[in-house]
Amino acid sequence: MAKEITPRSQDYSQWYLDIVRKAGLADNSAVRGCMVIKPYGFAIWEKMQQVLDSEFKRTNHVNAYFPLFIPKSFLSREAQHVEGFAKECAVVTHHRLKADPSGNGLIVDPDAKLEEELIVRPTSETIIWNTYKDWIQSYRDLPVLINQWANVVRWEMRTRPFLRTAEFLWQEGHTAHATREEAIAEARMIHDIYADFAENWMGMPVIKGIKTENERFAGAEDTYTIEALMQDGKSLQAGTSHFLGQNFAKAFDVTFLNDSNTQEHVWATSWGVSTRLIGGLIMTHSDDEGLVLPPKLAPLQVVIIPVPKPDAEINEVAEKLKKELESKGISVKYDTDEKSRPGFKYAEYEMKGVPVRVAIGKRDLEKGHAEVARRDTREKNFIPLEGLGAQIETLLDEIQNNLLLKSLRFRQENTHRADDIDTLKSIVDGRGGFVSAHWDGTVETELKIKEMTKATIRCIPLDQKAEEGKCVLTGNPSKGRVVFAKAY
RNA sequence: CGGGAUGUAGCGCAGCCCGGUAGCGCACCUGUUUUGGGAACAGGGGGUCCCAGGUUCGAAUCCUGGUAUCCCGACCA
Known part of the structure:
Protein backbone atom coordinates (compact mmCIF):
# COMPACT_ATOMS: atom_id res chain seq x y z
CA MET A 1 0.00 0.00 0.00
CA ALA A 2 1.15 3.46 -0.77
CA LYS A 3 0.87 4.99 2.61
CA GLU A 4 1.82 8.51 1.73
CA ILE A 5 -0.11 9.31 -1.41
CA THR A 6 -3.51 10.96 -1.16
CA PRO A 7 -5.98 8.90 -3.24
CA ARG A 8 -7.28 10.58 -6.38
CA SER A 9 -10.85 10.08 -5.30
CA GLN A 10 -10.22 12.10 -2.17
CA ASP A 11 -8.35 15.08 -3.57
CA TYR A 12 -7.01 15.06 -7.09
CA SER A 13 -4.81 18.15 -6.70
CA GLN A 14 -3.23 16.83 -3.56
CA TRP A 15 -2.69 13.47 -5.25
CA TYR A 16 -0.85 15.24 -8.06
CA LEU A 17 1.35 17.16 -5.65
CA ASP A 18 2.06 13.99 -3.68
CA ILE A 19 3.19 12.18 -6.82
CA VAL A 20 5.49 15.01 -7.83
CA ARG A 21 6.99 15.08 -4.39
CA LYS A 22 7.13 11.41 -3.47
CA ALA A 23 8.35 10.21 -6.83
CA GLY A 24 11.22 12.65 -6.53
CA LEU A 25 10.37 14.70 -9.61
CA ALA A 26 10.49 18.20 -8.16
CA ASP A 27 10.54 20.22 -4.98
CA ASN A 28 9.26 23.65 -4.16
CA SER A 29 12.03 26.18 -4.10
CA ALA A 30 12.80 29.25 -2.07
CA VAL A 31 11.47 31.30 -4.97
CA ARG A 32 7.76 31.82 -5.26
CA GLY A 33 6.26 29.83 -8.10
CA CYS A 34 9.57 28.31 -9.13
CA MET A 35 10.38 24.66 -8.62
CA VAL A 36 13.56 22.68 -8.34
CA ILE A 37 13.47 19.92 -10.92
CA LYS A 38 15.17 16.99 -9.25
CA PRO A 39 17.39 14.51 -11.09
CA TYR A 40 14.63 11.98 -11.65
CA GLY A 41 12.24 14.57 -13.02
CA PHE A 42 14.94 16.12 -15.12
CA ALA A 43 15.84 12.71 -16.55
CA ILE A 44 12.31 12.48 -17.95
CA TRP A 45 12.69 15.94 -19.48
CA GLU A 46 16.01 14.91 -21.00
CA LYS A 47 14.37 11.90 -22.62
CA MET A 48 11.68 14.14 -24.05
CA GLN A 49 14.30 16.55 -25.29
CA GLN A 50 16.27 13.85 -27.03
CA VAL A 51 13.28 12.61 -28.99
CA LEU A 52 11.94 16.03 -29.93
CA ASP A 53 15.34 17.44 -30.73
CA SER A 54 16.08 14.65 -33.16
CA GLU A 55 12.65 15.14 -34.76
CA PHE A 56 13.36 18.84 -35.23
CA LYS A 57 16.73 18.08 -36.75
CA ARG A 58 15.30 15.40 -38.98
CA THR A 59 13.01 18.12 -40.36
CA ASN A 60 15.95 20.46 -41.04
CA HIS A 61 15.80 22.68 -37.99
CA VAL A 62 18.91 23.82 -36.18
CA ASN A 63 19.39 24.95 -32.60
CA ALA A 64 20.56 28.39 -31.55
CA TYR A 65 20.37 30.55 -28.46
CA PHE A 66 19.00 34.06 -27.94
CA PRO A 67 19.24 36.31 -24.87
CA LEU A 68 17.25 35.85 -21.71
CA PHE A 69 16.58 39.59 -21.61
CA ILE A 70 14.44 41.58 -23.98
CA PRO A 71 14.48 45.38 -24.17
CA LYS A 72 11.14 46.62 -22.97
CA SER A 73 10.47 48.51 -26.18
CA PHE A 74 10.66 45.30 -28.23
CA LEU A 75 7.71 43.81 -26.47
CA SER A 76 5.41 46.63 -27.44
CA ARG A 77 6.12 46.41 -31.16
CA GLU A 78 3.42 43.87 -31.85
CA ALA A 79 0.20 45.19 -30.33
CA GLN A 80 -1.56 41.92 -29.50
CA HIS A 81 1.64 40.37 -28.29
CA VAL A 82 2.11 43.05 -25.61
CA GLU A 83 -1.46 42.73 -24.52
CA GLY A 84 -1.04 39.00 -24.08
CA PHE A 85 2.14 39.08 -22.04
CA ALA A 86 2.52 42.49 -20.39
CA LYS A 87 0.66 41.47 -17.26
CA GLU A 88 3.01 38.66 -16.38
CA CYS A 89 6.51 39.93 -16.97
CA ALA A 90 9.50 40.04 -14.65
CA VAL A 91 11.39 43.28 -15.23
CA VAL A 92 15.05 44.10 -14.64
CA THR A 93 15.46 47.73 -13.66
CA HIS A 94 18.95 47.92 -12.11
CA HIS A 95 22.31 46.29 -12.56
CA ARG A 96 24.00 46.72 -9.19
CA LEU A 97 23.51 46.23 -5.47
CA LYS A 98 25.29 47.89 -2.62
CA ALA A 99 25.56 47.58 1.14
CA ASP A 100 22.61 49.07 2.92
CA PRO A 101 23.98 52.24 4.57
CA SER A 102 21.45 51.98 7.40
CA GLY A 103 22.40 48.51 8.50
CA ASN A 104 23.15 45.06 7.22
CA GLY A 105 22.17 43.49 3.95
CA LEU A 106 22.04 44.84 0.45
CA ILE A 107 19.94 47.37 -1.35
CA VAL A 108 19.47 48.11 -5.01
CA ASP A 109 21.88 50.86 -5.93
CA PRO A 110 19.72 53.72 -7.16
CA ASP A 111 22.60 54.98 -9.28
CA ALA A 112 22.58 51.76 -11.24
CA LYS A 113 19.23 52.23 -12.91
CA LEU A 114 19.06 50.95 -16.48
CA GLU A 115 18.40 53.35 -19.33
CA GLU A 116 15.85 50.95 -20.65
CA GLU A 117 14.34 48.21 -18.53
CA LEU A 118 14.85 44.63 -19.59
CA ILE A 119 12.11 42.05 -19.62
CA VAL A 120 12.91 38.50 -18.69
CA ARG A 121 11.60 36.71 -21.77
CA PRO A 122 8.11 35.27 -21.48
CA THR A 123 8.69 34.00 -25.04
CA SER A 124 11.28 35.06 -27.59
CA GLU A 125 9.44 36.19 -30.72
CA THR A 126 10.44 39.81 -30.33
CA ILE A 127 14.15 39.41 -29.68
CA ILE A 128 14.37 36.78 -32.39
CA TRP A 129 12.53 38.79 -35.03
CA ASN A 130 14.64 41.78 -34.23
CA THR A 131 17.62 39.57 -35.04
CA TYR A 132 16.10 37.99 -38.13
CA LYS A 133 15.80 41.46 -39.60
CA ASP A 134 19.57 41.44 -40.00
CA TRP A 135 19.76 37.89 -41.24
CA ILE A 136 17.19 37.99 -43.98
CA GLN A 137 17.65 40.01 -47.19
CA SER A 138 16.78 37.69 -50.01
CA TYR A 139 14.51 34.76 -50.74
CA ARG A 140 17.77 32.81 -50.84
CA ASP A 141 18.11 33.36 -47.06
CA LEU A 142 14.83 31.59 -46.51
CA PRO A 143 13.58 29.56 -44.86
CA VAL A 144 15.16 30.19 -41.49
CA LEU A 145 14.41 27.15 -39.33
CA ILE A 146 15.62 27.68 -35.80
CA ASN A 147 14.79 26.13 -32.48
CA GLN A 148 16.04 27.02 -29.04
CA TRP A 149 15.94 25.12 -25.77
CA ALA A 150 15.51 27.68 -23.05
CA ASN A 151 13.84 28.83 -19.91
CA VAL A 152 11.16 31.50 -19.88
CA VAL A 153 9.42 33.41 -17.13
CA ARG A 154 5.75 34.23 -16.83
CA TRP A 155 4.74 35.77 -13.54
CA GLU A 156 1.70 33.64 -12.88
CA MET A 157 -0.55 34.34 -9.95
CA ARG A 158 -1.07 30.69 -9.13
CA THR A 159 1.39 27.96 -9.89
CA ARG A 160 1.56 24.18 -9.78
CA PRO A 161 4.66 22.07 -10.34
CA PHE A 162 5.19 21.38 -14.05
CA LEU A 163 1.68 22.46 -15.04
CA ARG A 164 2.20 26.11 -14.37
CA THR A 165 5.38 27.55 -12.90
CA ALA A 166 6.72 31.08 -12.98
CA GLU A 167 9.86 29.83 -14.71
CA PHE A 168 9.65 26.87 -17.02
CA LEU A 169 11.80 25.04 -19.50
CA TRP A 170 10.73 24.61 -23.08
CA GLN A 171 11.76 24.61 -26.66
CA GLU A 172 10.62 27.36 -28.94
CA GLY A 173 10.91 27.12 -32.67
CA HIS A 174 10.93 30.31 -34.73
CA THR A 175 10.83 30.02 -38.48
CA ALA A 176 10.76 32.47 -41.36
CA HIS A 177 9.40 31.65 -44.79
CA ALA A 178 8.95 33.21 -48.21
CA THR A 179 5.30 32.32 -48.59
CA ARG A 180 2.18 32.03 -46.56
CA GLU A 181 1.64 28.46 -47.72
CA GLU A 182 5.10 27.37 -46.68
CA ALA A 183 4.70 28.87 -43.21
CA ILE A 184 1.35 27.20 -42.72
CA ALA A 185 2.81 23.89 -43.85
CA GLU A 186 5.60 24.34 -41.30
CA ALA A 187 3.19 25.08 -38.45
CA ARG A 188 1.17 22.03 -39.39
CA MET A 189 4.15 19.76 -39.69
CA ILE A 190 5.30 20.67 -36.19
CA HIS A 191 1.78 20.18 -34.97
CA ASP A 192 1.98 16.63 -36.32
CA ILE A 193 5.34 16.05 -34.66
CA TYR A 194 3.90 17.14 -31.32
CA ALA A 195 0.85 14.93 -31.69
CA ASP A 196 2.96 11.92 -32.67
CA PHE A 197 5.26 12.50 -29.75
CA ALA A 198 2.36 12.75 -27.33
CA GLU A 199 0.78 9.54 -28.55
CA ASN A 200 3.73 7.35 -29.48
CA TRP A 201 6.16 8.30 -26.76
CA MET A 202 4.07 9.63 -23.91
CA GLY A 203 1.12 7.31 -24.53
CA MET A 204 -1.04 10.39 -24.22
CA PRO A 205 -3.72 10.66 -26.91
CA VAL A 206 -4.43 14.19 -28.10
CA ILE A 207 -7.01 16.01 -30.12
CA LYS A 208 -5.46 18.06 -32.88
CA GLY A 209 -7.21 21.29 -33.56
CA ILE A 210 -7.16 25.02 -34.05
CA LYS A 211 -7.68 27.56 -31.30
CA THR A 212 -10.54 30.01 -31.46
CA GLU A 213 -9.76 33.69 -31.78
CA ASN A 214 -10.22 34.06 -28.05
CA GLU A 215 -7.76 31.34 -27.10
CA ARG A 216 -5.07 31.79 -29.67
CA PHE A 217 -1.54 32.97 -29.10
CA ALA A 218 -1.06 36.72 -28.77
CA GLY A 219 0.15 37.80 -32.19
CA ALA A 220 -0.78 34.67 -34.15
CA GLU A 221 -3.12 34.27 -37.08
CA ASP A 222 -3.73 30.66 -36.23
CA THR A 223 -2.77 28.51 -33.30
CA TYR A 224 -2.63 24.76 -33.78
CA THR A 225 -2.95 22.91 -30.53
CA ILE A 226 -2.85 19.43 -29.09
CA GLU A 227 -5.28 18.89 -26.25
CA ALA A 228 -5.10 15.94 -23.88
CA LEU A 229 -7.73 14.81 -21.42
CA MET A 230 -6.53 14.35 -17.87
CA GLN A 231 -7.94 11.84 -15.38
CA ASP A 232 -9.94 14.48 -13.56
CA GLY A 233 -11.82 15.42 -16.71
CA LYS A 234 -9.89 18.59 -17.45
CA SER A 235 -8.10 19.36 -20.66
CA LEU A 236 -4.41 20.09 -20.87
CA GLN A 237 -3.03 22.18 -23.70
CA ALA A 238 0.06 20.14 -24.31
CA GLY A 239 1.69 21.94 -27.20
CA THR A 240 1.03 24.71 -29.66
CA SER A 241 2.28 25.65 -33.09
CA HIS A 242 1.47 29.11 -34.39
CA PHE A 243 1.13 30.50 -37.85
CA LEU A 244 2.11 34.11 -37.22
CA GLY A 245 1.35 35.47 -40.66
CA GLN A 246 3.38 38.60 -41.32
CA ASN A 247 2.63 40.15 -37.95
CA PHE A 248 6.11 39.95 -36.52
CA ALA A 249 7.79 40.62 -39.85
CA LYS A 250 5.84 43.84 -40.07
CA ALA A 251 6.44 44.78 -36.45
CA PHE A 252 10.19 44.27 -36.85
CA ASP A 253 10.37 45.24 -40.48
CA VAL A 254 11.72 41.97 -41.78
CA THR A 255 11.54 41.95 -45.55
CA PHE A 256 13.20 40.09 -48.37
CA LEU A 257 13.57 40.46 -52.09
CA ASN A 258 11.77 37.71 -53.93
CA ASP A 259 12.94 36.14 -57.17
CA SER A 260 11.19 38.83 -59.19
CA ASN A 261 12.98 41.57 -57.28
CA THR A 262 10.11 42.83 -55.14
CA GLN A 263 10.21 43.51 -51.41
CA GLU A 264 7.93 41.32 -49.31
CA HIS A 265 7.42 40.73 -45.63
CA VAL A 266 8.49 37.38 -44.33
CA TRP A 267 5.97 34.77 -43.14
CA ALA A 268 6.51 33.28 -39.72
CA THR A 269 5.75 30.45 -37.34
CA SER A 270 6.58 29.75 -33.74
CA TRP A 271 5.95 26.61 -31.74
CA GLY A 272 6.71 25.16 -28.36
CA VAL A 273 6.30 22.45 -25.81
CA SER A 274 7.38 22.79 -22.22
CA THR A 275 8.04 20.94 -18.99
CA ARG A 276 4.28 21.03 -18.70
CA LEU A 277 4.40 17.80 -20.69
CA ILE A 278 5.71 16.13 -17.56
CA GLY A 279 2.57 17.24 -15.73
CA GLY A 280 0.52 15.75 -18.53
CA LEU A 281 2.47 12.54 -18.36
CA ILE A 282 1.82 12.24 -14.64
CA MET A 283 -1.88 12.95 -14.91
CA THR A 284 -2.44 10.65 -17.85
CA HIS A 285 -1.11 7.39 -16.42
CA SER A 286 -0.36 7.52 -12.73
CA ASP A 287 -2.43 5.88 -10.01
CA ASP A 288 -2.87 5.88 -6.25
CA GLU A 289 0.33 3.86 -5.82
CA GLY A 290 2.42 6.51 -7.50
CA LEU A 291 3.86 7.50 -10.81
CA VAL A 292 3.33 5.35 -13.88
CA LEU A 293 5.74 5.97 -16.74
CA PRO A 294 5.58 4.75 -20.31
CA PRO A 295 8.69 2.62 -20.94
CA LYS A 296 9.86 4.82 -23.80
CA LEU A 297 10.27 7.82 -21.49
CA ALA A 298 11.13 6.07 -18.23
CA PRO A 299 14.64 7.00 -17.05
CA LEU A 395 6.66 -6.75 -22.02
CA LEU A 396 8.01 -3.19 -22.22
CA ASP A 397 6.40 -2.79 -25.65
CA GLU A 398 3.20 -4.23 -24.29
CA ILE A 399 3.17 -1.76 -21.42
CA GLN A 400 3.80 1.12 -23.79
CA ASN A 401 0.87 0.04 -25.96
CA ASN A 402 -1.39 -0.70 -23.05
CA LEU A 403 -0.91 2.76 -21.57
CA LEU A 404 -1.94 4.40 -24.82
CA LEU A 405 -4.94 2.10 -25.22
CA LYS A 406 -6.02 2.70 -21.67
CA SER A 407 -5.83 6.46 -22.12
CA LEU A 408 -7.67 6.24 -25.42
CA ARG A 409 -10.42 4.24 -23.75
CA PHE A 410 -10.61 6.77 -20.94
CA ARG A 411 -10.92 9.61 -23.39
CA GLN A 412 -13.58 7.80 -25.35
CA GLU A 413 -15.59 7.16 -22.19
CA ASN A 414 -15.26 10.79 -21.23
CA THR A 415 -16.14 12.44 -24.49
CA HIS A 416 -19.76 13.45 -24.81
CA ARG A 417 -22.06 15.35 -27.10
CA ALA A 418 -24.21 18.18 -25.94
CA ASP A 419 -26.93 19.83 -27.98
CA ASP A 420 -28.10 22.33 -25.41
CA ILE A 421 -26.41 24.44 -22.81
CA ASP A 422 -27.90 22.58 -19.83
CA THR A 423 -26.46 19.30 -21.00
CA LEU A 424 -23.10 20.96 -21.60
CA LYS A 425 -23.14 22.45 -18.13
CA SER A 426 -24.19 19.28 -16.38
CA ILE A 427 -21.42 17.29 -18.05
CA VAL A 428 -18.80 19.89 -17.21
CA ASP A 429 -20.04 20.22 -13.63
CA GLY A 430 -20.15 16.47 -13.23
CA ARG A 431 -17.36 14.15 -14.30
CA GLY A 432 -15.98 16.61 -16.80
CA GLY A 433 -14.38 15.45 -20.00
CA PHE A 434 -14.52 16.65 -23.56
CA VAL A 435 -17.86 17.92 -24.74
CA SER A 436 -18.52 18.08 -28.44
CA ALA A 437 -21.02 20.81 -29.22
CA HIS A 438 -22.12 23.30 -31.81
CA TRP A 439 -21.01 26.90 -31.52
CA ASP A 440 -21.95 29.91 -33.57
CA GLY A 441 -18.36 31.04 -34.10
CA THR A 442 -18.43 34.25 -32.07
CA VAL A 443 -16.18 35.28 -29.23
CA GLU A 444 -19.16 36.65 -27.29
CA THR A 445 -20.84 33.27 -27.23
CA GLU A 446 -17.66 31.52 -26.20
CA LEU A 447 -17.15 33.95 -23.32
CA LYS A 448 -20.72 33.67 -22.21
CA ILE A 449 -20.49 29.89 -22.16
CA LYS A 450 -17.27 30.17 -20.18
CA GLU A 451 -19.00 32.38 -17.66
CA MET A 452 -21.90 29.97 -17.31
CA THR A 453 -20.00 26.68 -17.25
CA LYS A 454 -16.30 27.47 -16.70
CA ALA A 455 -15.65 25.46 -19.83
CA THR A 456 -13.80 26.95 -22.78
CA ILE A 457 -13.43 25.86 -26.35
CA ARG A 458 -10.27 23.80 -26.30
CA CYS A 459 -10.13 23.61 -30.03
CA ILE A 460 -11.88 23.31 -33.32
CA PRO A 461 -10.81 19.79 -34.25
CA LEU A 462 -8.96 19.48 -37.52
CA ASP A 463 -10.99 16.41 -38.35
CA GLN A 464 -14.20 18.28 -37.64
CA LYS A 465 -16.97 16.78 -39.75
CA ALA A 466 -19.18 19.18 -41.62
CA GLU A 467 -22.45 18.98 -39.76
CA GLU A 468 -25.27 21.47 -39.85
CA GLY A 469 -26.37 22.35 -36.35
CA LYS A 470 -27.42 25.03 -33.93
CA CYS A 471 -25.21 26.73 -31.39
CA VAL A 472 -25.80 25.30 -27.90
CA LEU A 473 -26.24 28.75 -26.49
CA THR A 474 -27.68 31.05 -29.13
CA GLY A 475 -29.27 28.58 -31.51
CA ASN A 476 -27.55 30.34 -34.40
CA PRO A 477 -26.39 28.16 -37.26
CA SER A 478 -23.14 26.20 -36.91
CA LYS A 479 -21.23 24.19 -39.46
CA GLY A 480 -19.56 21.75 -37.12
CA ARG A 481 -18.88 20.75 -33.54
CA VAL A 482 -16.07 22.12 -31.41
CA VAL A 483 -14.57 20.68 -28.23
CA PHE A 484 -15.44 22.22 -24.87
CA ALA A 485 -13.78 21.38 -21.58
CA LYS A 486 -12.48 22.88 -18.41
CA ALA A 487 -8.81 23.54 -18.85
CA TYR A 488 -5.65 23.53 -16.78
C1' C B 1 -4.83 41.55 -7.27
C1' G B 2 -9.47 40.67 -3.51
C1' G B 3 -11.14 36.93 0.75
C1' G B 4 -9.30 33.24 4.40
C1' A B 5 -5.45 30.65 6.90
C1' U B 6 -0.58 29.31 8.31
C1' G B 7 4.98 30.02 9.38
C1' U B 8 8.16 25.57 15.58
C1' A B 9 14.20 19.81 13.40
C1' G B 10 14.81 17.35 6.46
C1' C B 11 9.08 16.19 6.28
C1' G B 12 4.27 16.15 9.01
C1' C B 13 2.58 18.35 13.39
C1' A B 14 1.62 19.52 19.00
C1' G B 15 2.80 23.39 22.48
C1' C B 16 0.46 29.50 22.24
C1' C B 17 -5.71 30.52 24.93
C1' C B 18 -3.42 30.70 30.75
C1' G B 19 4.55 33.63 29.63
C1' G B 20 8.78 29.93 33.46
C1' U B 21 14.97 25.04 30.59
C1' A B 22 11.28 23.37 23.02
C1' G B 23 8.30 18.38 22.33
C1' C B 24 5.93 14.08 19.32
C1' G B 25 5.74 10.89 14.75
C1' C B 26 8.47 9.87 10.32
C1' A B 27 13.36 10.44 8.36
C1' C B 28 18.76 10.40 9.91
C1' C B 29 23.33 8.01 12.81
C1' U B 30 25.28 3.54 15.89
C1' G B 31 24.46 -1.44 17.50
C1' U B 32 21.80 -6.13 17.85
C1' U B 33 18.19 -9.38 16.03
C1' U B 34 15.64 -9.78 11.45
C1' U B 35 14.51 -10.28 6.02
C1' G B 36 9.46 -13.57 -0.23
C1' G B 37 5.08 -6.62 0.08
C1' G B 38 6.82 -0.33 3.46
C1' A B 39 11.06 -4.83 10.15
C1' A B 40 11.72 -4.67 15.76
C1' C B 41 14.35 -3.16 19.96
C1' A B 42 18.09 -0.15 22.38
C1' G B 43 21.00 4.09 22.24
C1' G B 44 22.13 8.84 19.70
C1' G B 45 22.51 13.55 16.75
C1' G B 46 19.94 17.60 14.94
C1' G B 47 16.27 24.11 16.50
C1' U B 48 18.31 32.08 14.78
C1' C B 49 10.42 28.57 17.39
C1' C B 50 9.61 33.45 9.78
C1' C B 51 11.91 38.66 10.60
C1' A B 52 12.13 43.33 13.35
C1' G B 53 10.58 46.12 17.32
C1' G B 54 7.79 46.42 21.99
C1' U B 55 5.71 44.69 27.01
C1' U B 56 8.08 41.68 31.00
C1' C B 57 12.67 39.59 35.98
C1' G B 58 11.63 36.17 31.92
C1' A B 59 8.51 35.62 25.19
C1' A B 60 7.61 30.00 20.68
C1' U B 61 3.51 31.94 23.78
C1' C B 62 1.13 38.68 24.72
C1' C B 63 1.25 43.53 21.48
C1' U B 64 2.74 46.32 16.82
C1' G B 65 4.79 46.28 12.05
C1' G B 66 6.90 43.58 8.16
C1' U B 67 7.57 39.19 5.25
C1' A B 68 6.81 34.43 3.09
C1' U B 69 3.89 30.39 1.84
C1' C B 70 -0.74 27.78 1.21
C1' C B 71 -6.14 27.56 0.15
C1' C B 72 -10.64 29.95 -2.37
C1' G B 73 -11.76 33.52 -6.32
C1' A B 74 -10.30 36.75 -10.81
C1' C B 75 -5.86 36.12 -14.69
C1' C B 76 -2.89 32.45 -17.42
C1' A B 77 1.33 27.34 -21.40
Missing part, protein backbone atom coordinates in the same frame (compact mmCIF):
# COMPACT_ATOMS: atom_id res chain seq x y z
CA LEU A 300 14.83 3.53 -15.55
CA GLN A 301 12.92 0.81 -17.37
CA VAL A 302 13.68 -2.30 -15.33
CA VAL A 303 14.71 -2.80 -11.74
CA ILE A 304 16.00 -6.08 -10.42
CA ILE A 305 15.55 -6.78 -6.72
CA PRO A 306 17.34 -9.54 -4.85
CA VAL A 307 15.07 -11.27 -2.34
CA PRO A 308 15.60 -10.83 0.46
CA LYS A 309 19.12 -9.50 -0.17
CA PRO A 310 22.02 -9.96 -2.51
CA ASP A 311 24.09 -13.11 -2.39
CA ALA A 312 26.57 -14.71 -4.74
CA GLU A 313 24.08 -16.92 -6.50
CA ILE A 314 21.45 -14.22 -6.99
CA ASN A 315 24.05 -11.66 -8.02
CA GLU A 316 25.28 -13.89 -10.78
CA VAL A 317 21.83 -14.34 -12.30
CA ALA A 318 20.90 -10.70 -11.81
CA GLU A 319 24.07 -9.34 -13.35
CA LYS A 320 23.69 -11.63 -16.31
CA LEU A 321 20.11 -10.49 -16.86
CA LYS A 322 21.17 -6.89 -16.48
CA LYS A 323 23.83 -7.26 -19.16
CA GLU A 324 21.44 -9.00 -21.48
CA LEU A 325 18.84 -6.26 -21.12
CA GLU A 326 21.42 -3.52 -21.49
CA SER A 327 22.61 -5.07 -24.71
CA LYS A 328 19.06 -4.56 -25.98
CA GLY A 329 19.25 -0.88 -25.06
CA ILE A 330 17.11 -1.25 -21.97
CA SER A 331 18.04 0.71 -18.85
CA VAL A 332 18.37 -1.49 -15.78
CA LYS A 333 19.24 -1.14 -12.15
CA TYR A 334 20.18 -4.02 -9.92
CA ASP A 335 19.32 -2.75 -6.46
CA THR A 336 21.81 -4.28 -4.07
CA ASP A 337 21.12 -1.92 -1.20
CA GLU A 338 20.97 -4.09 1.90
CA LYS A 339 19.52 -1.48 4.19
CA SER A 340 16.00 -1.65 2.86
CA ARG A 341 14.02 -4.81 2.50
CA PRO A 342 12.28 -6.05 -0.61
CA GLY A 343 8.82 -4.80 0.39
CA PHE A 344 10.16 -1.32 0.86
CA LYS A 345 11.87 -1.42 -2.50
CA TYR A 346 8.72 -2.64 -4.24
CA ALA A 347 6.77 0.30 -2.89
CA GLU A 348 9.57 2.70 -3.71
CA TYR A 349 9.92 1.70 -7.35
CA GLU A 350 6.16 1.65 -7.79
CA MET A 351 6.11 5.18 -6.48
CA LYS A 352 8.71 6.10 -9.08
CA GLY A 353 6.85 4.43 -11.89
CA VAL A 354 9.53 2.00 -13.02
CA PRO A 355 7.70 -0.04 -15.69
CA VAL A 356 9.06 -3.50 -14.88
CA ARG A 357 10.31 -5.03 -11.66
CA VAL A 358 12.09 -8.35 -11.50
CA ALA A 359 12.40 -10.07 -8.13
CA ILE A 360 14.88 -12.89 -7.78
CA GLY A 361 15.15 -15.05 -4.65
CA LYS A 362 16.64 -18.40 -3.75
CA ARG A 363 13.32 -20.17 -4.21
CA ASP A 364 13.01 -18.68 -7.68
CA LEU A 365 16.44 -19.89 -8.62
CA GLU A 366 15.58 -23.42 -7.52
CA LYS A 367 12.61 -23.31 -9.84
CA GLY A 368 14.55 -21.55 -12.59
CA HIS A 369 12.27 -18.53 -12.81
CA ALA A 370 11.91 -14.95 -11.61
CA GLU A 371 8.95 -12.90 -10.49
CA VAL A 372 8.17 -10.19 -13.01
CA ALA A 373 5.80 -7.37 -12.07
CA ARG A 374 4.50 -4.77 -14.48
CA ARG A 375 3.73 -1.33 -13.11
CA ASP A 376 0.83 -0.45 -15.38
CA THR A 377 -1.49 -3.29 -14.37
CA ARG A 378 0.41 -4.33 -11.23
CA GLU A 379 0.26 -7.94 -12.44
CA LYS A 380 2.91 -10.38 -11.30
CA ASN A 381 4.02 -13.51 -13.12
CA PHE A 382 6.75 -16.08 -12.80
CA ILE A 383 8.77 -16.24 -15.97
CA PRO A 384 11.52 -18.82 -16.71
CA LEU A 385 15.02 -17.39 -16.53
CA GLU A 386 15.65 -18.94 -19.91
CA GLY A 387 14.60 -16.28 -22.40
CA LEU A 388 13.67 -13.80 -19.68
CA GLY A 389 15.48 -10.92 -21.40
CA ALA A 390 13.46 -11.31 -24.55
CA GLN A 391 10.24 -11.61 -22.54
CA ILE A 392 10.95 -8.38 -20.74
CA GLU A 393 11.71 -6.61 -23.98
CA THR A 394 8.30 -7.67 -25.29
